[in-house]
Amino acid sequence: xxxxxxxxxxxxxxxxxxxxxxxxxxxxxxxxxxxxxxxxxxxxxxxxxxxxxxxxxxxxxxxxxxxxxxxxxxxxxxxxxxxxxxxxxxxxxxxxxxxxxxxxxxxxxxxxxxxxxxxxxxxxxxxxxxxxxxxxxxxxxxxxxxxxxxxxxxxxxxxxxxxxxxxxxxxxxxxxxxxxxxxxxxxxxxxxxxxxxxxxxxxxxxxxxxxxxxxxxxxxxxxxxxxxxxxxxxxxxxxxxxxx
Numbered sequence: 001x002x003x004x005x006x007x008x009x010x011x012x013x014x015x016x017x018x019x020x021x022x023x024x025x026x027x028x029x030x031x032x033x034x035x036x037x038x039x040x041x042x043x044x045x046x047x048x049x050x051x052x053x054x055x056x057x058x059x060x061x062x063x064x065x066x067x068x069x070x071x072x073x074x075x076x077x078x079x080x081x082x083x084x085x086x087x088x089x090x091x092x093x094x095x096x097x098x099x100x101x102x103x104x105x106x107x108x109x110x111x112x113x114x115x116x117x118x119x120x121x122x123x124x125x126x127x128x129x130x131x132x133x134x135x136x137x138x139x140x141x142x143x144x145x146x147x148x149x150x151x152x153x154x155x156x157x158x159x160x161x162x163x164x165x166x167x168x169x170x171x172x173x174x175x176x177x178x179x180x181x182x183x184x185x186x187x188x189x190x191x192x193x194x195x196x197x198x199x200x201x202x203x204x205x206x207x208x209x210x211x212x213x214x215x216x217x218x219x220x221x222x223x224x225x226x227x228x229x230x231x232x233x234x235x236x237x238x239x240x241x242x243x244x
Contacts, residue, residue, distance in 0.1 A: 011135035013067055018060065025056040025132040028144045029125055035152055036118075048125050051100070055093050055129025062089035063134065090130050097126040121151060166219050167195070170229065173212040173240040177201070180213060186235045192228065193218040214244065 010017045029052030033045040100122060124147050131140040174180060180199065187194060196216040201209055219228055225243060233241050 007137070010137070013060070013063060017135065020137075021056055021060065021132050021135065022053065024137070024140070025052045025129050028052060028128060028132070028140070032121065032125055032144070032147055032151065036121075048122070051097060051122055051125050052129035052132070055097075055126045056133035058089045058093045059130045059133025093126055093130060094123070097123050117151070121147065163225055165225075166221070167216070168219060168225055168228065169214060169216050169244040170232070171212065171214050171240070171242050171244055172232075172238055173210060175211070175237050175239065177211050179237040180211070182237065183213075183215075183232075183235055187215070187217065187232065190228070190231055191220040191223070212240075 010020055026049055029049040030045055033048030036045075036048070124143070128140050128143045128147065131137075131143060172183060174183065180197075184194060184197075194215060194217050198214040198216075200212050219225070229241065229243055232238070
């Protein structure tokens with residue numbers, strides 16, 4: 001890795017280095033969370049900033065303990081037989097953020113998994129914070145740019161690919177279980193191939209049934225997703241239909 005004097009100085013534990021690390025990680029974490037805040041998504045500006053700052057502090061603390069154990073605390077460490085594994089700080093940060101990210105993942109009543117990008121973004125931001133805390137500024141900046149790319153640019157590409165994809169999933173609610181037969185029959189009449197049907201009786205707390213299903217289907221070459229949803233929505237006895 002290329003090195004220069006000013007960067008080597010900023011990798012040491014000094015006041016200028018600490019100020020740079022904590023300021024940099026606050027800015028990078030905040031910028032990642034800003035776009036999510038604008039879209040009113042969970043884990044926004046403050047969450048990302050706090051995760052990054054906490055990760056950086058954990059790594060700075062591990063460096064500080066290493067320096068002190070080999071310096072001012074050397075005799076005391078030998079006397080008490082203390083052999084702290086400072087790498088555990090970073091490991092505990094990653095596992096701790098894993099629990100935080102897991103709390104953002106949920107399965108909706110439409111049998112759809114939500115929150116995976118949020119959990120992955122928090123985990124990646126924590127790792128970025130560890131890199132800044134360790135003074136690996138170049139790696140942290142590259143990681144920051146790649147995180148921004150994956151969160152803000154790639155979704156547009158993903159949506160463009162998904163719109164043109166021949167396979168799709170849709171969620172549908174109907175009145176009775178027998179209505180699903182007419183949905184399957186009408187779908188086949190449109191040339192839609194049905195790969196899988198995940199059916200749920202949908203019993204509500206009031207004792208009323210709200211039958212629904214998630215269909216995984218293949219579209220004909222000439223049919224687009226919008227036109228498929230338009231045709232399917234005309235089927236009798238459908239209450240709600242939505243592409244997943």
